[in-house]
Amino acid sequence: MSRNAIVAGLTVFVIVALFPFWFNIGRTNAAPEAELSAKAKAAKKCVLDKYDMRANHMSLLDEWRDTVVRDSKRVYKSANGKTFGMSLSTGEDSCMGCHVDKEKFCDKCHNYASVNPYCWECHTDPKEVANE
Amino acid sequence: MNNKRENFLNKSSRRGFLKVAGISAVAIGAAPAIKAVSIASGGGEAALPVKTAKTEALTAKRWGMVIDTNKITEEVVESVVAACRNSHNIPDFGIQPDEEKYPNTRPAKKMQEIKWIWEEHYHNAFPEMEDEFLADKFKSLPFLVTCNHCKNAPCVQACPTKATFKREDGIVIMDFHRCIGCRFCMAACPYGSRSFNFRDARPFIEKINPEFPVRSKGVVEKCNLCAERLERGLQPACVEASEGAIVVGDLEDPESEVRAILKENYAIRRKQELGTEPSVYYIM
Numbered sequence: 001m002s003r004n005a006i007v008a009g010l011t012v013f014v015i016v017a018l019f020p021f022w023f024n025i026g027r028t029n030a031a032p033e034a035e036l037s038a039k040a041k042a043a044k045k046c047v048l049d050k051y052d053m054r055a056n057h058m059s060l061l062d063e064w065r066d067t068v069v070r071d072s073k074r075v076y077k078s079a080n081g082k083t084f085g086m087s088l089s090t091g092e093d094s095c096m097g098c099h100v101d102k103e104k105f106c107d108k109c110h111n112y113a114s115v116n117p118y119c120w121e122c123h124t125d126p127k128e129v130a131n132e
Numbered sequence: 133m134n135n136k137r138e139n140f141l142n143k144s145s146r147r148g149f150l151k152v153a154g155i156s157a158v159a160i161g162a163a164p165a166i167k168a169v170s171i172a173s174g175g176g177e178a179a180l181p182v183k184t185a186k187t188e189a190l191t192a193k194r195w196g197m198v199i200d201t202n203k204i205t206e207e208v209v210e211s212v213v214a215a216c217r218n219s220h221n222i223p224d225f226g227i228q229p230d231e232e233k234y235p236n237t238r239p240a241k242k243m244q245e246i247k248w249i250w251e252e253h254y255h256n257a258f259p260e261m262e263d264e265f266l267a268d269k270f271k272s273l274p275f276l277v278t279c280n281h282c283k284n285a286p287c288v289q290a291c292p293t294k295a296t297f298k299r300e301d302g303i304v305i306m307d308f309h310r311c312i313g314c315r316f317c318m319a320a321c322p323y324g325s326r327s328f329n330f331r332d333a334r335p336f337i338e339k340i341n342p343e344f345p346v347r348s349k350g351v352v353e354k355c356n357l358c359a360e361r362l363e364r365g366l367q368p369a370c371v372e373a374s375e376g377a378i379v380v381g382d383l384e385d386p387e388s389e390v391r392a393i394l395k396e397n398y399a400i401r402r403k404q405e406l407g408t409e410p411s412v413y414y415i416m
Contacts, residue, residue, distance in 0.1 A: 067183050069307045072299065074363055077182040086183070090343050121348035122308060129342045 032112050035104040043098055047078045058117075061088065061095075089123045096126050188365030192382035194283070194302035195357055196411040198390050198399065199276055203377035209251045209274045215373035216249045219358070221337050221346045229335035237335045246327040248355040249278035249370055257402060276378070278370075279304060279325040279355035280402060280410030287354075290320035296352075302383070302411060303357045313350040322403050323410075326354045383411060 015022075040046070046053050047060065064086040067073050076084045087094035099105040102125045110117065185191075217224060225240035254270040255262045257277050285304045287296050295310035296317050318326045332349050340346065344360060347353050357380070358368035371378045381390035390413075393399075399413040 065307075065309055069305070069309070070297070071183070072189075072301075072359065072363060073183045073185045075184045075186055077184070079179045079181050081179075089345075118348070122345040124340055124342055124346060126342055129340045 032108045034106075034109055035101070037098065037100045037105070039100060040098045040105075045080050045082055046098075047076070047080075047082070047084055049080075061119075088119060089126055100127065102127065186363055186365070189363045190365055190367075191362075192301050192388075193384035194382065194411065195281060195362075195380065196302070196383035196390055196413065197278075197281075197357075198379045198381075198393050198413045198415060200377050200379075200393075200397075200415045201273060201275065202415065203375065204274055204276060206274055208374055208377050209276060211373045211375075212276060212370045212378070213249060213251070215369040216355075218339070219341055219361070219369040220248060220344050220356075221333070221341055222246050222248055223333035223336035224338065225336055227336055227338060234335035238331075240331065240336060244328075244330045246329065246333065246353060247325075248327075248353075249276055251275065252277045258400070260403065260405065261400070275414070276370075277323065277325075277402070278412065279357075280323055280408070280412045281355075281357060283409030283411065284407060286320040286322065286408060287317035287326065290316040292316060299359075303359055304354075305356045305359055306352070306354060308345070308347055308351050308353070311351040313352065315352060317352055322406055322408065326352050328352050 048056065053060075064076065068086050074086050076086045078084065083093070085091045085093040085097070089096040091097055096102065102120075216222065223240075223246055225242065225245050229237040251274045254266070254273060254275055257275045281302060281304045283302070285296075285298055288298050288304060291297070292314060293310050293312055295307045295312070296304065297307070298304050313328065315328055318328060329347050329349050329351055333346055334340075337346065358366070358370075361368055366372075368378075368380055371380050379390055379393060381388040383390060385391065393415070394413060397415045399415045401410045401413055404410070
């Protein structure tokens, strides 16, 4: 008697618990690739190498903003020998100076990963400003 | 050869396996240690990133400002305020927001305005010096007031998150990232030099300057003595627009232009009796 109830309950539990897996079977939810602008492709080297950048860009930006605001140092010579302006969106040698398309470069992955960095509440997207 | 291998596998398989497993474990465990040692000894790829200031940056031991009240006219005031507004994306609540881009924007209240440098009457700028028989010219003269970048800045002491701090070169500056909008600094500042963003400023900015960020709702802001321009080797925006009425320089350097001006002229500072040691001087 109780055996049936338990088995039925367990079955329901397993089905519910595995919902994300069976719900997504057969769908392709591939992680989006950040799209490099022509300028970024031509430059070849970023501040750190690709995988390091992918994993640690937020810590790098955090470090940069402290250095700029607190120590008033704005030039970053990275370990690979290239020099950058420590700025998200101002100047040709800033992040957005090279990665010109915010939607294709930043938003694509952030939306997929459901992160909402508040950078853009204050910092301006150069493209958006130019279109005004 | 084959025989030998078979022997190895058959006869001492457990012993052999354990040997190999043991050596592998040691190797795996040692890898990070070896790597750490090689980086510490400066081998190969261990070139570290270097952060520096720009070479063209203007520097000083203690930045200060001298405002010549004789050269301040209504036109100068207007162009100075406009120059500051444009270079720092300061909202102008007097303008009508773009209905298409920012629909249903509530009109702003005058008391919510954002001020970095603005016009003030003598009796407000120097309330303790309002003499009974004040020279006529001071009654009508426009005064430009801004953050005084005090030596003993009360706002810095009041800030609970160290969002407002004093740089080594005397500039009292804000880290907007850290500001939590508690407004203690506004209560502490005796000059009213700080403004709070009660609302999103974007609809009220005519043309966004991409060289400087906008502020988000809920942070305090104030004059930063154009730190971002000084670092590019440029004079502050107000100095450029002032037609010589405002001079910025090093107060600690006896050879500097500001010191030369102060040596020659009688200058006063706002609310000196409070002991904040303002760095903005007014030539009378």
